Amino acid sequence: MTTLVVCLDRTDDVGRKTGLRSPVVGWEAVRALVTDVGLADPEDSGVNTLLESLRVAQDLRDENEEVVVAVVSGDHESMVSADRAVAEQLDDLIADYDPDSAVVVTDSAEDERLIPIVESRVQVDSVDRVVVRQARDIESTYYLLKQFLADEELRQTILVPLGLTLLVFPLLATTVGPAEGAAAITTVIGLFLLYKGFNIDERLTRLARGTRESLYSGQVSVVTYVVAAGLTFVGLFVGALGVSGLEDTSGVVIPATRFAFDSVPWLAMAALTASAGRLLDEAIGDDPIRTSFLNLPFIVVAVGLVVRGFSAYFLEQQGQMEPFVVPANEFLIFSNERFVMGAGERLALFVVTAIVVSLVGAQIAASLSGSSDEDERNDGGSDGGPPDGATIDAADGESAAAAPDPGAVPDRSDPELTDGGADAAAGSDSPADRDR
Incomplete structure (x- = not known):
């Protein structure tokens, strides 16, 4: 060698x-x-x-x-x-x-x-x-710098922001001052680092791809997602209005509770709309509906009730909300006088209602899922049975054809029926071979 x-x-x-x-x-x-x-x-x-x-x-x-x-x-x-x-x-x-x-x-x-x-x-x-x-x-x-400069992704991630910083800082320093310019640049760099650290670019890419595929496939959830986004903005706006109507309060607990109390109904409707669209897509598709999609609307309602109940309880305890009053003649048991429901009773009512809703949702999802599985088994059993006119031999498991119909007319185009079975008697030789 x-x-x-x-x-x-x-x-x-x-x-x-x-x-x-x-x-x-x-x-x-x-x-x-x-x-x-x-x-x-x-x-x-x-x-x-x-x-x-x-x-x-x-x-x-x-x-x-x-x-x-x-x-x-x-x-x-x-x-x-x-x-x-x-x-x-x-x-x-x-x-x-x-x-x-x-x-x-x-x-x-x-x-x-x-x-x-x-x-x-x-x-x-x-x-x-x-x-x-x-x-x-x-x-x-x-060699490290050479390898670094050869990587296009690293160049765009490091060199481009560094170059922009070196270009923008002199302009900001001469117009608004060095301190303000440095603060603005560090803020932008911090946002950029968070943007890359949380992989927001990849998430946005996946979201755009999924939205494009949904639009091309004609899914109902696209429309319901847009409606859910609108309801979400309405809920945030209503919650902000509720917070702005509060009197001067110290801390952030009461404003946050008020925001949750006012915005939860709208946010729950947004979640219900989005889940309804996803459920319709599952129903339209060929695959059976999964249990999680059937149970999701009930879970959304239950969570909304719990959050609404707890936020109302805290607001009523702080004097930011009046007690719930059942008017007279509303129910037979309270026909002569009004019934004032306390904060604890209201909270218990909301929690019990949420538990009942979640249990009903789980039962409905389980029953629908069980019925779909049973239908699949029935369809599989009918399709997997023996064909008409055939029997299954229990000894060897082979299916044998039933006896032919005596009244059936034989097909004259079949050569084996027209020549009287001569081919079978002669073995593998065909009539053309015998003529030769």
Whole structure:
């Protein structure tokens, strides 16, 4: 097995400093080249690359492998001519030594661009990049920046906001002041970081895709979602009006409770509208309606009742709401006088009603789901039965055809019926074969 240890020099630094033409092949020739390059430019990292090539070749020889060490240089005039020169030299080396594999030694990203040329001609087992120890941090930073700039998504995420910040800050500093400009820029950067951190862009993309698919498929839920959005805005507006009508109160508990009390009916109607649209889509579709969609409207009503009851209880305890009064002659039991329902009684009524609604919803969903499953089993049983006119043999499980109808007229176009079964008697030979 022959291994080619090749040192790549795309810009022909070796040739320009020593005056030698590449390729330089052989252990002694490369070792002499190290001295020439070191005397010409002791600070050149190419010296370390040549020494690394010799070290790799020596290690492979210690493992009883046949090694050919060579230095291949390009051209400093243009990159195209440099790559073609390297390709021509590699072809000559492969033709002379016929290596089975190659080990590539480089010292820069520029030289690593030649690796595909080597791989197109011989199998590359390893790539050894030489980094000078004194310049390790600088070299690593260079490769990190190079990889960073090659990623388009990172460029758009980091460089674009940074560039906009550097452009906008001087304008804001000269118009509104440095402090206000810095505050505005940090606010925008904070919003951008939250936008990327919560993956809002991906969520918006999925929402737009789902909306487009719903519009194209003609789903009813599209309309109900729009109506639900309108009801939601109405609920928020009504809740804000309720909060604005409060007297001066300290804290945020009472305003938040009032907002919930006034907006919950509208928000519950919005949720019911959206769930009704989704339920209609499930009913129109071919698949059976899932139990969760059947139970969702009842859950929405139950949650709305609970929130309404608790918010009314707290508001009545703080004197922000009058007790609930049942008028006279409304019910027979209170026909002579009004009945005043306290805060606790009202809360209990709402909670009990919510529990009853949720139980009724669960029962209805379970019954409808059970009936649909039973219909599917019945349909499957009728479809899976034996066909008309066929019986099932219990011994071997095979279905046998019933006896033919005596009054049925045979099909005269069938050749086996017209020739009296001659084909069956003669075996596999057809009448045409007998005629031949």
